[in-house]
Amino acid sequence: MLKQSIGIGMLLMAGHAFSAEIIVTTTEDVVKDDKECSLREAIEYINNGMPEAGYNGCGGKDAYASISLKKNEVYKLTKKIDIKAELNLKTAYDSNVNEDVVLGLNNAVIEMTGKDQIFNINDGEKELLAINFKEISFKGCKQDQCADKGGIIFNNEKLTLENVKFEDGYARLGGAIYNVGFSEDGAAVASRLYIRTTIFQNNKAVDGGAIYSEAPAYEIYTSLFKNNESTSGRAIVYNQNGLADISKLVFSNPQNIIANSTFFKNKGFAVNLRDGLALNNITVLKNSGGIELNSTSEHAYLANSVVIGNALSGTAQDCKVVNSGTDQSVFYNNLVAASCPVGPAANLNDVWSGTSLIAGEDEGSCKTLTEDRNALFCPFTTANNAFIGYLRPRILLDYETIFSSPILNKGKTTADGNEHHVYCESSDQRGKNRNLDDVWCDRGAIEIVVPVSMPRLGKDIRTGEVAKFNILDALGDSDLIPKEECTKVMGMANPTGEPWQDGCPIIVQSTESKGKFTLNLNGDFEYTPNGNWHGADIFELRVVTSSTRFNTSAKNYLAAEVRIFQEPNNEMESKTVKTSGGALGWASIFALLGLVGFRRFKK
Known part of the structure; x- marks a missing residue:
């Protein structure tokens, strides 16, 4: 009894503590004297100074100004x-x-x-x-x-x-x-x-x-x-x-900023750039307009960004100068289209002259490097279990080095004496850290992330089944190298004597090989056992991606441990568990279920 009383007491104390937050208990928009608390009543209660008596079912003596939905x-x-x-x-x-x-x-x-x-x-x-x-x-x-x-x-x-x-x-x-x-x-x-x-x-x-x-x-x-x-x-x-107070127009530490953000498929220009505003590491694509420029004091800037492919009815509108001849907006280290000013060469802007922008539809799956060899971005997509979508820059096959990209490694983290230098943001739109440990980072809202390895992969299968899974999510922001490029990238033929597969995969066995596999550019990995063996086939899978191919060391691949476990179909019927034939048996089962329910409640 003592333990039970303590447990109940603790629950009551917890309930009392949480009651300090104002809990909205109805989804309806009502104001009446009852025990239900609506959103309108909760806010009116706070507006009125949160009286100790509460208001129409909201709040009370220990309430504080936090509303929970x-x-x-x-x-x-x-x-x-x-x-x-x-x-x-x-x-x-x-x-x-x-x-x-x-x-x-x-x-x-x-x-x-x-x-x-x-x-x-x-x-x-x-x-x-x-x-x-x-x-x-x-x-x-x-x-x-x-x-x-x-x-x-x-x-x-x-x-x-x-x-x-x-x-x-x-x-x-x-x-x-x-x-x-x-x-x-x-x-x-x-x-x-x-x-x-x-x-x-x-x-x-x-x-x-x-x-x-x-x-x-x-x-x-x-x-x-x-x-x-x-x-x-x-x-x-x-x-x-714009802002007229020069004390608020601090170039190196802006108080007003849009950064690490994406503007996509809007009707209208993304932003009108006025004095006192900074735009840094933004991606502006496929809107009917890009950036409107209207600065009079050289205290408004666009930096480390991508502004291309914005047009109305086929007419390019990546930039629009509101007051031609007097605008003093600063452009520093951007990828822009021909309709945008670029400033002095020291400002490091690049003008994009291409025509292939997105590898596929505007939204959805990305074409492989074989299906589209030229597009700068993958379609807009929202990753599984993510809140905000984005446009991922691609690393194309015709890039001789990673610096061949007009987006990757174009943001400089050192000023080199340039008065208009603007540092890249420390992380990207997804919260991924930018490469500030060296001198380069990427233009736009997204920083290309290359993992050092892949997580463990594998599948449990029954006899006669084929193990199937996809490895694309494990590659970071990269694509698999097409099989036609493998001899060039690897500098050799496939050591197995077989033709290369997509991704230039090489297998390093930990156990004796017990099956064969296939891999395609969409990341689909398929493993077929070579018999009805029982146990595990464990091996390391090495694949080459659009980013790892530039590694100067011998490790130009990503590796993952793969475990395929095969067991026979279980057709045995248990003769030892009795689930009927007596009140004691059923009572025991119900008692166990009750304990499980109690433990879940206590969590």
């Missing part, structure tokens, strides 16, 4: 909610510590069912409130227009977004977000946005298809802008003004 649930609103106090809004997960959580994939969804924006964030005071949204997906009203300013959010405070998704927001200015970001009163602080790992998709406005800001007042990192539209043709991230 249930993962994957849809919370519907009929009209906007005003936010006038500091708060956190997030998605809660199950308490099971073994749950495999990928941030962004199980977001709670807030959906506008009426014709309105979702949040109006503004307390009317000069000091900024800190508002934080984490792992929330927003769905706008998808009507023309949800609101005049900000189809989903109007922000005049300090708003932080992390692993958030915005879609279907419609407005005149700012399809997803209208950010004031500007103060005519010197005593007031301009509102700001801090955006990390966020998706803006299918939002629409006249100006600012995704974001409209009265001036650059934001930091946007590791984010994606896809299929948004500015009906005026202006920028998806639109800045009405």
Whole structure:
């Protein structure tokens, strides 16, 4: 009894501790005096100073300004909610510590069912409130227009977004977000946005298809802008003004920046570059426009980026200079098209003159190096168990060295006396570290990552079966070398005397070989046993990729241990387990099941 009392007491204490967070218990948009807490009631409770008595089922004596929503649930609103106090809004997960959580994939969804924006964030005071949204997906009203300013959010405070998704927001200015970001009163602080790992998709406005800001007042990192539209043709991230305060135009440490982010298939220019704004390591592809340039003080720049293949009705629009002859935007170390200025040779920009951009459809699977030998990028894709998709640069067969690529190893980490030098970001859009331990990094949002080895591969099979698995995910950001190139790359014929297979595979046996294999450019590995043996065939698989072929050492391959375990079909029937014939037998089974259930609950 003593142990049971302690257990119950601990549960009660845990429940009391967690009750300090405001839990939304209904998905309906209601305000009434009951035991249910709606999202609207939770925010109104915080706006009103969180009285100890609570409010319509929300909060209480120990509450604090953090609102928790249930993962994957849809919370519907009929009209906007005003936010006038500091708060956190997030998605809660199950308490099971073994749950495999990928941030962004199980977001709670807030959906506008009426014709309105979702949040109006503004307390009317000069000091900024800190508002934080984490792992929330927003769905706008998808009507023309949800609101005049900000189809989903109007922000005049300090708003932080992390692993958030915005879609279907419609407005005149700012399809997803209208950010004031500007103060005519010197005593007031301009509102700001801090955006990390966020998706803006299918939002629409006249100006600012995704974001409209009265001036650059934001930091946007590791984010994606896809299929948004500015009906005026202006920028998806639109800045009405530049910054005039020279103290805020620090070239080496920008306060306002878009970095490690991708703009893909938007209607309109990606960004209009104004004074006070930095664009670094971004990829801008297949939009109807690239970058609008409108700087007057040489304190706006685009660096270490890729801006190509952007056109409207077949006419290239990678860059547009708003005030021809007076623009002073700085371009440093980019891959751009002929419509963009490149500046002095010391600025290291390259002009792309190719025509083959994507190896396949705009989105989906990537063609092999045999099917497409010229395209710079693989199609847009979102990896398994990932939140944000991207465009992977390819390493082509006709590159004589890794430096032949117009993207790879083109970012220099040393200034070499160049006053406009801009360092690459320390990591890429996926959070992968860039190669800052040497002098090179890659242009654009994605850093090509080459693993030093592959994880263990293998399959358990029954007699008569064939082991099949795919190795592409284990290759990092590389492709297998076509078999036609293997003799050239390897400098020799296949040691087995057989013709080379795709990937130039070589097998190093740990046990006596017990089967044969095939490998193709799509990464499909197929192993066929040479008999009905029982046990394991263990060997090392070595393959050559588009990146490892440049290794100067003898190891121009990736290696993985492979284990194929074969056993006969189990057709034996157990004669030792009795599952019927007496109350004691059934009682014992139920007791064991009960213990299993108890142990799962305790986890």
